[in-house]
Amino acid sequence: MKYYSFVRSEIAPLLPSNATRILDVGCGVGATTAWVKSKYRGSRTVGLEGNSALLPELTNNVDEPHIVDLNGTLPEVGAADLVLLLDVLEHLVDPERLLTRIISIVAKNATIIISLPNVAHLSVSLPLLIRGRFDYADAGILDRTHLHFFYKGSALELARRVGLEVEKGLIGGLEGPRARWVNRLTLGLIRDRLAKQYIFSARQKQFVTHPMDRWWIGG
Numbered sequence: 001m002k003y004y005s006f007v008r009s010e011i012a013p014l015l016p017s018n019a020t021r022i023l024d025v026g027c028g029v030g031a032t033t034a035w036v037k038s039k040y041r042g043s044r045t046v047g048l049e050g051n052s053a054l055l056p057e058l059t060n061n062v063d064e065p066h067i068v069d070l071n072g073t074l075p076e077v078g079a080a081d082l083v084l085l086l087d088v089l090e091h092l093v094d095p096e097r098l099l100t101r102i103i104s105i106v107a108k109n110a111t112i113i114i115s116l117p118n119v120a121h122l123s124v125s126l127p128l129l130i131r132g133r134f135d136y137a138d139a140g141i142l143d144r145t146h147l148h149f150f151y152k153g154s155a156l157e158l159a160r161r162v163g164l165e166v167e168k169g170l171i172g173g174l175e176g177p178r179a180r181w182v183n184r185l186t187l188g189l190i191r192d193r194l195a196k197q198y199i200f201s202a203r204q205k206q207f208v209t210h211p212m213d214r215w216w217i218g219g
Contacts (some may be wrong), residue, residue: 006028007031008032008086009032009035011036015082022046024045025048025102026091030057030058045062045063047061051067071098074105083102083113096158111201115198117140117146119149119151121193121194122190125193164203164204167203170215170218171195171198172195172197172199
């Protein structure tokens, strides 16, 4: 249950200045949804979650909770102007299909925040190099329920294939003192091996005047 109740406050720098209808896809118990709603006075939230056991707590945190199969047909969610897809796309059979569907039903200028784990992290690449193997886990980058794996390039390519332009990006996993020290010592040359997640905000290309020009370190 702790896994489902994290508040993803690290996305704060990616949040738009205004939002009236917030859609959180794969929202767990809705803890992040409720936190984001507190940033926007008068906003309304919609939560889509696949785990029916979370419904009682989800109902307390989200205005319009839905238990759905994210690989299937989506319910009516209204024209959301802020969409959260935080560590959910990698669990789906066809993440591009869901992302395309979401874009088609939300507001045309909606901000879409996506978080994807980085399979190029040292915790994965080193065991492969040294032992020639990796092991699945109950959570994290090698969560046994992941159906797809992403690195920086493929994460950005997923967004571009559905017509999104990235505006801001955060690298998760570099906020700790050890990771920051290694990053500085190596002059940033192995930053993509230290990144645990890539988190970015994007919108449809026609609404973006300043595409992302650098990644920021989350914290």
